Amino acid sequence: MTAGDNDDAQRARIIVRDMTADDIKAVRRIESLAYEDAWPARTFEEELNNAFAHYRVAVELQPKTSGTLATIRRKIAGAPERVLGFMGCWYMVDQIHLVTIAVDPAEQGRGVGRRLLLDLFDLARVAELNTAVLEVRVTNTRTRRLYEEFGFRLKGTLHQYYKDNDEDAHVMITGDLSAPEAVERLARLRREHRRRFGATFADGSEAEAGA
Numbered sequence: 001m002t003a004g005d006n007d008d009a010q011r012a013r014i015i016v017r018d019m020t021a022d023d024i025k026a027v028r029r030i031e032s033l034a035y036e037d038a039w040p041a042r043t044f045e046e047e048l049n050n051a052f053a054h055y056r057v058a059v060e061l062q063p064k065t066s067g068t069l070a071t072i073r074r075k076i077a078g079a080p081e082r083v084l085g086f087m088g089c090w091y092m093v094d095q096i097h098l099v100t101i102a103v104d105p106a107e108q109g110r111g112v113g114r115r116l117l118l119d120l121f122d123l124a125r126v127a128e129l130n131t132a133v134l135e136v137r138v139t140n141t142r143t144r145r146l147y148e149e150f151g152f153r154l155k156g157t158l159h160q161y162y163k164d165n166d167e168d169a170h171v172m173i174t175g176d177l178s179a180p181e182a183v184e185r186l187a188r189l190r191r192e193h194r195r196r197f198g199a200t201f202a203d204g205s206e207a208e209a210g211a
């Protein structure tokens, strides 16, 4: 093992995996920090049992440490993972619908949100759904720009869609995800993500394995 290998083993790594009922507590904490109108735990439980829904979490794995003392510490500390963010989507007839996405405010700007969006497009490809759709608050301009980078375009406005403050929603939709420009855009976004954040993300979905 080289010094570099050792550094690598020590570093925490982020993976994306399916959400389970055990994640709900951590997910709700993040949701309540990120959203004004957080869902009750029951809604997540129902969604995890919804055959047309798919919920994913980005988790940071604790760095591998060796030695008896480190092993004992790890056992006492409990969970070897920490949830950083999550997203949920619905498989509609012919499109994937991004229902929710949030990253712990303390962890935003580390590429977790982009990684979850890449995951959304992987799920769409596996399910052979050729468009993606979402709603976003009209005032959420930074996030709208992020969605535009991923190929979402304004389709229309839903008036007073958000019940907490009667805010309008922009409906954003992608073009055909199998079109060459969409495939190339996703490949470029994956390359950029690997270049900017690759060191902290571990393999774990097609988003890392893709072009």
Ligand SMILES: CC(C)(COP(=O)(O)OP(=O)(O)OC[C@H]1O[C@@H](n2cnc3c(N)ncnc32)[C@H](O)[C@@H]1OP(=O)(O)O)[C@@H](O)C(=O)NCCC(=O)NCCS
Pocket: 034, 035, 101, 102, 103, 104, 107, 108, 109, 110, 111, 112, 113, 114, 115, 135, 136, 137, 140, 142, 143, 145, 146
């Ligand atoms: C939108 C969100 C999921 C992005 O997650 P993230 O982990 O910060 O995303 P990344 O680090 O991958 O990318 C951040 C990019 O998103 C944009 N962005 C949007 N909101 C941001 C925020 N609050 N903090 C930092 N960047 C934000 C930035 O332009 C940034 O681009 P850059 O990397 O070129 O600077 C996250 O900001 C969030 O949870 N927001 C609150 C909940 C929300 O609005 N969800 C969307 C509802 S439709």
